[in-house]
Amino acid sequence: MHIISSAVSLNVDDVTASSNFFTAHLGFHETVTARGFVTLARPDSADIVLVTRGSRQLPGRIREQRPAGVMVSFTITDVAAEHERLRREGAPVATPLREEPWGERLFQLTDPNGIVAQFVEWVPPAGT
Template sequence: MSLNVDDLAASINFFTTHLGFHESVAATGFVTLTRPDSADIVLVARGSRMLPGSVREQRPAGVMVYFGISDVVAEYERLRREGVPIAAPLREEPWGERLFQLTDPNGIVIQFVEWVPPAGA
């Protein structure tokens, strides 16, 4: 997954400080972030010449980075203790999805989900 961001340093800091990623590849205008239990995330500075001209100035819109985890309540509490702004508070959907959402400094929505038995099951 590759995302264009206005403030590369802010997103790098957010993903490494709060979400357990580390930089695996970095150069002027981009970074690849890695976490052993997740797909890599590539962040590219918007306007970078490494991007095709047709997408060079685009910002992510309607993009949600999704993490399926085994204890969403513990992750929610940890992030709240760290002072990370919660965009959508912890909730449980009737079909068996327990989730919450964050938004990184560049507006990337990050959703944490744990699948639980549906209500009434």
């Protein structure tokens, strides 16, 4: 197998609201749009596909499900600067910037459909 790209597909109630969130705050752009779905991309990330919950293009067993416990995580550089930029923009910060003892500096946003976007920068663990 040779994977040439990857994407995460999320069922949401309001495709436009999530698309606006990812394009306005996180630099994604719409590459495919049609009734009930949109594909978002940026050159340094997997694509994000947003599909309207209940859409017939979804398999029957998941057609009506909402994302629960789903977190889209991005490893980035200078997480503190991104946290500050997004906070200034009024992005919905769910978890403010913090550093974990194992060396993970992170913060989280929540989009209008409840999707958590986590931003991580790895740093030397405390005490090392």
